[in-house]
Amino acid sequence: MSKEIAAAQRIDKEREERLQLELRKKEKEEFNNAKKQMLIQLERDKCERLGIPFDESKAIETIKKREQRPPLEEIKHGIKTVKTLYTEER
Helix, strand or coil: CHHHHHHHHHHHHHHHHHHHHHHHHHHHHHHHHHHHHHHHHHHHHHHHHHCCCCCHHHHHHHHHHHHHCCHHHHHHHHHHHHHHHCCCCC
16 A cells, blocks of 8 residues: 555655656746747847848848857957947046
């Protein structure tokens, strides 16, 4: 009798762990989809400010390029951009 209870508890625990894992995967997927939509909107706004026509496939390609850069390269790029924009010291 106690073996059956222990087995049922183990099965219930495993089922609950699987459900939690699926829930985390679903939340992560929703987060990534929302992030992608926000990045596309940022690209759309950027194109609108610059007065160039928006192309969603080109925007997605640009986003993928940004994601491929390692963090150190991203920091170096940011520093270079700031130096370019603010040429005189303050």
